[in-house]
Amino acid sequence: MQQFNALPGPRGLPLVGNAPQLQRNPLAFMRSTHAQYGHLVRLSLAGTPVVCAYAPEHVLYCLTEHPRDFTSLQSQQRSNMREVLGEGLLTTEGEIHRQQRRLVQPAFHRQRIDQYADVMVRYTEQMLETWQPGQELELASAMQHLTLRIIVHTLFSVEELSQANQLSEAFTAVIGRPPQGLGRPRVLSRFSAQTRDFNRGKKTLDDFVYGLIQQRRATGGDRGDILDMLLTAQEEGQGMSDSQVHDQVMTLVAAGHETTQNSLCWTFYLLAQHPEIRQKLLLELHTVLVGHTPTVADLARLPYLEWVMNESWRVLPPVWRMGRRAIHDFTLGDYHLPAGTIVLLSQWVTHNDTEIWHDPQEFRPERWDPIQGEKVPRGAYFPFGLGPRICIGMPFAQMETKLLLATILQRYTPEPVPDHPIELLPSVTLRPKHGMRVTLNPTSIQEQMIKSV
Numbered sequence: 001m002q003q004f005n006a007l008p009g010p011r012g013l014p015l016v017g018n019a020p021q022l023q024r025n026p027l028a029f030m031r032s033t034h035a036q037y038g039h040l041v042r043l044s045l046a047g048t049p050v051v052c053a054y055a056p057e058h059v060l061y062c063l064t065e066h067p068r069d070f071t072s073l074q075s076q077q078r079s080n081m082r083e084v085l086g087e088g089l090l091t092t093e094g095e096i097h098r099q100q101r102r103l104v105q106p107a108f109h110r111q112r113i114d115q116y117a118d119v120m121v122r123y124t125e126q127m128l129e130t131w132q133p134g135q136e137l138e139l140a141s142a143m144q145h146l147t148l149r150i151i152v153h154t155l156f157s158v159e160e161l162s163q164a165n166q167l168s169e170a171f172t173a174v175i176g177r178p179p180q181g182l183g184r185p186r187v188l189s190r191f192s193a194q195t196r197d198f199n200r201g202k203k204t205l206d207d208f209v210y211g212l213i214q215q216r217r218a219t220g221g222d223r224g225d226i227l228d229m230l231l232t233a234q235e236e237g238q239g240m241s242d243s244q245v246h247d248q249v250m251t252l253v254a255a256g257h258e259t260t261q262n263s264l265c266w267t268f269y270l271l272a273q274h275p276e277i278r279q280k281l282l283l284e285l286h287t288v289l290v291g292h293t294p295t296v297a298d299l300a301r302l303p304y305l306e307w308v309m310n311e312s313w314r315v316l317p318p319v320w321r322m323g324r325r326a327i328h329d330f331t332l333g334d335y336h337l338p339a340g341t342i343v344l345l346s347q348w349v350t351h352n353d354t355e356i357w358h359d360p361q362e363f364r365p366e367r368w369d370p371i372q373g374e375k376v377p378r379g380a381y382f383p384f385g386l387g388p389r390i391c392i393g394m395p396f397a398q399m400e401t402k403l404l405l406a407t408i409l410q411r412y413t414p415e416p417v418p419d420h421p422i423e424l425l426p427s428v429t430l431r432p433k434h435g436m437r438v439t440l441n442p443t444s445i446q447e448q449m450i451k452s453v
């Protein structure tokens, strides 16, 4: 058994180690370490031992086989987000996390979320009514607005447009653009416009969420939204306190909207790069839906749509890396590693590994065909994480992205504007750095069908 220092890895600078390389261009840096040093790579970040663990068996070791031996780095890094997310699922660990997870889980059972399909399609159609053929628009903002409206409705049953917009704006100010003061000395940014928006947004949300909780506790009943599920969730006769419900609500919006928004943007982008795949998808939509808006029951009859989404999450995973910190000494492959080591897992690297995937650079939905497609080991594909911290919103996101894509594509095929730069910005999620300007071309099924014959 070898020790941490025997692991292969790039040289770092004195004191800061590999931090500058990782910060400058993390996507290229992580892939290059994999190409050069293999599946286990040693890094040092300002003295903290870090190991990049790229093989599927390493992913399984940390996420599904020994999850209790690690804490989530995300929960620690976000510790200054505690002001917003409080004691929600993203920011808690150990028994508190497990208990909260059991209480929140029923809100995301398949039957429960199937009820949100109508809302998802209805709001998408309302958005499409405002779109014009040939119009140019910024797709990332349009998808953000739509996914926020949907989550605000499914959480609180807010129908009225002005109230939904007000809440969406407040969420964007608080979660989408946290003030620079988070992580910087407060005094520097206390008076900035961003901090003012943040404080105002936080007050709007706190007043609204706590007000609604009190009202619901007083009146009872079940309107079928997530808030009601959280309020009635019980374990051994014990439910969640008002502040716990509040924190879970904030966490669900924080974890849910940017990931889904980016997924949709990248999928439209990939489809525009591969017109033959888009035609195949349009043909499936046309054959199965015959021009109708999709329902949740239709999704089972749209396998190609599912393969397209799976492939989009493989090629451009919205969450592109995850971190864990070891609580005890542990063994990974042939190495004995000390407590405190940070383990970096990366969907961006593992989903692109040529030892696992055939031509991984290619966007090829057919690889997801259960009969003729590729067989990859468990742990090779983890866009939603794995194990006890797997994305709780996964069924919600899978349904939402498929319904929105099918509804929009039947009317419009967004084409990126040729001279608009498309660049990846690896923040918590993989975003389009300069947004995504597209032209809204009307979808002509006949034309697509003729082309494909």
Ligand code: HEM
Pocket: 072, 074, 089, 090, 101, 251, 252, 253, 255, 256, 257, 259, 260, 263, 317, 318, 319, 322, 323, 382, 383, 384, 385, 386, 388, 389, 390, 391, 392, 393, 394, 396, 397
């Ligand atoms: C395509 C969309 C999405 C992707 C790719 C995604 C990805 C992920 C990943 C990778 C994790 C695990 C992080 C870790 O283990 O460190 C996670 C956790 C989480 N996600 Fe998602 N997510 C998506 C959508 C959503 C939605 C729509 C919601 C809520 C409505 C949501 C709520 C959460 C929550 C609360 C957690 C923390 C779970 C826990 O720690 O127990 N996500 N997500």
